[in-house]
Amino acid sequence: MFRLDKDNPTLRLIVRYMVLTLIALIFVTPILFMMMSSLKPDQQLLADTSSIRAFLPIGDISFDNYKAAFERAPIGMFMLNSLLVTGVTVVLGLLVCSMAGFSFVFLNWRGKSIAFSIILATLIVPFETIAIPMLLMVSKLPWLGLDGFSWGWLNSYRVQIIPFIADGLTIFLFAQYFKDLPKELIEASRIEGCSWWQVYWRVVMPLSGPIIATAAILKFLAMYNQYLWPIMVTQQEQYRPVLVGLQYFFQLNTAWGEVMAYLTIITVPVLAFYLALQRAFIASIASTGVKG
Amino acid sequence: MKITKNLALTLLSAGALGSAFVSTCAFAKTDLSLWYHGAGNKVEAKVINQIVNDFNRSQSDWNVVLESFPQGSYNDSVVAAALANNLPDILDVDGPVMPNWAWAGYLRPLLIDKNKIADFLPGVKGYWDGKLYSIGLWDSAVAMVTRRSTLNEVGARIPTIDSPWTEEEFNGVLKKLKATGKYDYPLDLGMAESGEWFPYAFSPFLQSFGGDLIDRSTYKTAEGTLNGPEAIAFGEWWQSLFVNGYAPGNSQDPADHETGLLEGKYAMQWYGNWAALKTLNKFGDDALFLPAPDFGHGPKIGAASWQFGVSAASKHPQGASDFIEFALQDKYLAAFSDSLGVIPPTQSAATLTTNYRQGGALSVFYVLSKAQALVRPVTPGYIVEAKVFEKALADIADGADVADTLDSAADEINADIEKNRGYSR
Amino acid sequence: MKKNSILTRHNTTGWLFASPGFGLMLLFIVIPFILAIAFSLTNQRLMSPNAAEFVGLENYTNMLDVGILVVDPEIDASGNILVDKNGDNKYPRLRKFTRNNPDYPNVQGMKEWFSFSWGVQKIAIMASDLVFMKALVNTLTFVAFVAPIQGALALILALLINQPLRGIQIFRSIYFMPVVVSIVVVSLLWRFIYDGQNGLLNSVLNTLTFGHFKAVDWLGNQDTALGSIMAMSIWQAVGFHMIIWLSGLQTISPTLYEAAKIEGASPWQTFRYVTWPGLRNTAVLVVIVITMQAFSLFAQIDVMTSGGPLDSTQTIVYQAVERGYGKQDISGGSAMSVVLFLLVLSISLLQRYLTREKN
Incomplete structure (x- = not known):
């Protein structure tokens, strides 16, 4: 194909765009299906699934499903909970993990390689397999809050945040990135009298925009999509996140239009977050990949 | 809870200040937490809120605080809370799950006068180990839903409670309906629903064949009852439904399950009273709710729906029981029935309802419930039995070897019983 | 972690920096996992x-035990081998041997995993936890297909997206x-x-083939269920790995490409001798991440098939959750x-060992 087109740059360009567009269709149609379905009444939604109409905003179009969805569940509260839990975890996680990554790359200390091996090994522990032991543990952990000392972390934001602040993948990503930073810079800063904290905060972190964006997106996705854990630890509605809220929509007769509306509502913030960070993000992975 | 308690303490210590405070003590009620599985269901929420408000207003000791959970993850939430010692005072529990929670020590027997519930349908009374642990505000029943005209067309006899279809007759009806070529499938079993629907709706078939999930005389073994000749006969029949194209299998489209009967894709549907109003509205007098076929050991349908119990962790079992007893009033039972379409558990409540009073459109379900209902095995091992049974039926429907599958199922149930030291206390 | 000139020892500072992250991971991943091992x-x-009791390795043997059963064909009174209607030798049902039969203590309670013929005899490989064995095989199959396919597709996409075209960022997004x-959410949509009856995929294929395509019940058919889940999983995650490859591509110096052009290299030769060698480190990262993700396959199964039909989509994590x-x-x-x-x-140790040797 490429050889045939060699002589005709315009044709070649058209073919390229066609290929790109066809592939784009494959990626976008299911998401389009979700958004369009959210505008249709149940019966039409289900009838449309067998034809091209599934992707088109035609027929009986309205925002009724959204209205019904907001009446069925406190969606605003679920969103706020998710965004709060996710936001705090991402910010604290970036701090803690970048510090650890910094320490593993630039500092030399006893037990470092064992600690790093342990962190790598945690990458292969699926969360589902440690959920129960973790539940037993957090239900007995102490806490000192504004209202005094208490035992047990259930039904709180902290139980959804603190266990997930540090994770192996983020530490690993930061470490990989830091390895590629010029060592001379660090040395020079030390010679000029910077403390290690200053080196980390004033020299290394300002150079790490791209990796921060990458880690932020990955952590955001992982946190925002939490399901099993919140089911186990949030018995009070006021702490529930969006994916637990999804369960509100599966009743004896599932209203699929409302489900689609809810799915759209909870997907849009993530898309927005990604689009906002994407420039930095793509540049960032560009630099992480270097070392591999 | 903490706040009200502190308030009460403050007031007690301040008692010396004078009797002027005594009257304010009236609002120093003790909180009782209540968990319910109805989150996301507005109609259900309305009734339960009504009961809670009425109860709180009716007395001065307790203040019930409701927390709703989505049904799909309710059991997971409760189990997690139980592990974390975080159970509420009052919680609702699916009937067959109750013995497991009671055995594990998470429920305590109700402090309710047995005479109060003497005339309740047997399916709603949660007895285990000789004690009443839970009580339901309604029951549910399953019927063979179809249309008179559909059956007349193929010349099928319309069965009655006293004279239900036999296995042969039932298979004959399916065959004739299939032969008309008018339907995608003659029978919708509801395979699109997973989970508890399988043991609830289908284990009565097994029982009518003479088998069971477990030997109910001891609750110690499934060998012979789940894989004996009767059970294998049931399994072969079950598989034939799918091999012959009588019923859609595991991958049934959920939308078809919801609307298939109404749209004429299916001729009959094995389904519950909660969906019956839809059918009535569509077909009117033509609609039929028929009793289960008799496969040799009497016609059977499942019983026991959601019920209320008191957690062992509750510091106020009397208050918790009081609330449940309060909820057992006929008007609430009728309200649940009217809004959810469920079966009221007493005759007196039934007379208050639109659909279940004498001659009401759905009164046949009350009769079915009374005549054919059999509770699922009352044992802590039921949780595992139900899961194993569900998988076995799904596998057999997919074409697995019947005897081998039931053997595996019986083995798994027995291994579980052994691991739990016989589920004895 | 290479030694570095500026790295004299900084025990205290090192620990101070690492301890918040490392401490949290010890508390919330390592300790729960050690508890799981104890369970x-x-x-x-x-x-x-x-109360729980120590049972040693019983849970592991219950799960991993396999046995071999050699079965003679059924013979009639005169010693001839009976055959079934397909003309194959007829064998007795294995439940005769595995249930309450003290003559075969090593296969009691076991189920037939698979079998093959050996002369007139049938050799059956028996497993005590057949569902786990299937889950193990399915998980390995899933990884074996998804890791290379997703990696390769991601690379192709990255090459496509690495062209200097107007509006390419839109496609990338x-x-x-x-x-x-x-x-x-993805699993629900898919x-x-x-x-099987009025799914989008069936109707698309039906249209493309002008009605010659026979509708397939993708998730309800043993032969297609796992493949369908693989395809969806790849669809969902391939974009991420595309970006990783893209980053690798962008680090390859343009002068190398120019040199290749001057030498008159074909596109394939350019890829083989310039691009690919420059991507080796990226490849390691991609393969490791995909492999780890693939091994923890759970949500798709939970939402779409619950392990069916006939265990064809059981996976280890799904079984671990279902069981536990x-x-x-x-336990x-x-x-x-x-x-x-x-x-x-x-x-992963093997992967590291293999990649280390090549360097």
Whole structure:
């Protein structure tokens, strides 16, 4: 194909765009299906699934499903909970993990390689397999809050945040990135009298925009999509996140239009977050990949 | 809870200040937490809120605080809370799950006068180990839903409670309906629903064949009852439904399950009273709710729906029981029935309802419930039995070897019983 | 971690920097996992009034035990071998041997995993936990297909997206879009796509073939269920790995490409001798990440098939959750987790060993 087109740059360009567009269709149609379905009444939604109409905003179009969805569940509260839990975890996680990554790359200390091996090994522990032991543990952990000392972390934001602040993948990503930073810079800063904290905060972190964006997106996705854990630890509605809220929509007769509306509502913030960070993000992975 | 308690303490210590405070003590009620599985269901929420408000207003000791959970993850939430010692005072529990929670020590027997519930349908009374642990505000029943005209067309006899279809007759009806070529499938079993629907709706078939999930005389073994000749006969029949194209299998489209009967894709549907109003509205007098076929050991349908119990962790079992007893009033039972379409558990409540009073459109379900209902095995091992049974039926429907599958199922149930030291206390 | 000139020892500072992250991971991942290992050596139940007891490796042997059963064909009175209607030798049902038969103590309670003929005899490989064995095979199959296919597709996409075309960022964002949608949401959507009666995929294929395509029940058919889940998983995650490859591509110096052009290299030769060698480190990263993700396959199964039809989509993590949580056998579920951990650990050590040797 490429050889045939060699002589005709315009044709070649058209073919390229066609290929790109066809592939784009494959990626976008299911998401389009979700958004369009959210505008249709149940019966039409289900009838449309067998034809091209599934992707088109035609027929009986309205925002009724959204209205019904907001009446069925406190969606605003679920969103706020998710965004709060996710936001705090991402910010604290970036701090803690970048510090650890910094320490593993630039500092030399006893037990470092064992600690790093342990962190790598945690990458292969699926969360589902440690959920129960973790539940037993957090239900007995102490806490000192504004209202005094208490035992047990259930039904709180902290139980959804603190266990997930540090994770192996983020530490690993930061470490990989830091390895590629010029060592001379660090040395020079030390010679000029910077403390290690200053080196980390004033020299290394300002150079790490791209990796921060990458880690932020990955952590955001992982946190925002939490399901099993919140089911186990949030018995009070006021702490529930969006994916637990999804369960509100599966009743004896599932209203699929409302489900689609809810799915759209909870997907849009993530898309927005990604689009906002994407420039930095793509540049960032560009630099992480270097070392591999 | 903490706040009200502190308030009460403050007031007690301040008692010396004078009797002027005594009257304010009236609002120093003790909180009782209540968990319910109805989150996301507005109609259900309305009734339960009504009961809670009425109860709180009716007395001065307790203040019930409701927390709703989505049904799909309710059991997971409760189990997690139980592990974390975080159970509420009052919680609702699916009937067959109750013995497991009671055995594990998470429920305590109700402090309710047995005479109060003497005339309740047997399916709603949660007895285990000789004690009443839970009580339901309604029951549910399953019927063979179809249309008179559909059956007349193929010349099928319309069965009655006293004279239900036999296995042969039932298979004959399916065959004739299939032969008309008018339907995608003659029978919708509801395979699109997973989970508890399988043991609830289908284990009565097994029982009518003479088998069971477990030997109910001891609750110690499934060998012979789940894989004996009767059970294998049931399994072969079950598989034939799918091999012959009588019923859609595991991958049934959920939308078809919801609307298939109404749209004429299916001729009959094995389904519950909660969906019956839809059918009535569509077909009117033509609609039929028929009793289960008799496969040799009497016609059977499942019983026991959601019920209320008191957690062992509750510091106020009397208050918790009081609330449940309060909820057992006929008007609430009728309200649940009217809004959810469920079966009221007493005759007196039934007379208050639109659909279940004498001659009401759905009164046949009350009769079915009374005549054919059999509770699922009352044992802590039921949780595992139900899961194993569900998988076995799904596998057999997919074409697995019947005897081998039931053997595996019986083995798994027995291994579980052994691991739990016989589920004895 | 290479030694570095500026790195004299900084024990205190090093620990101070690492300890918040490392401490949290010890507390919330390592300790729970050690607890899980401890559970797997007992008969701990999720909820039970009985105290747990140490049972050694019983959970592991119950799960991993396999046996061999050699079966003679059935013969009639005169010693001739009976044959079934397909003309194959007829063998007695294995339940005769595995159930309450003291003559065959090594296969009691076991199920037939697979079998083959050996002369007139049938050799059956028996497993005591057949569902786990199937889950193990399915998980390995899933990884074996998804890791290379997803990696390769991601690379192709990255090459496509690495062209200097106007508006290429738009395509890049679109290809990445599924990554940001929750896998639970994706699985729900794809149930509509894979529906056997009026699913989108069937109707698309039907249109493309002008009605010659016979509708397939993608998730309800043993032969297509796991493949369908693989395809969806790849669809969801390929954009992420595309970006990783893209980053690798962008680090390759343009002068190398120019040199190749001057030498008159074909596109394939350019890829083979310039691009690919420059991507080796990226490849290692991609393969490791995909492998680890693939091994923890759970949500798709939970939403779409619950392990069916006929166990064709059972996976280890799904079984571990079903066993530990659904069936309240937390010790059995934990044992599965530990086996999975050891499996992935040995594979990644192997991967590291192999890649190290090449460098």
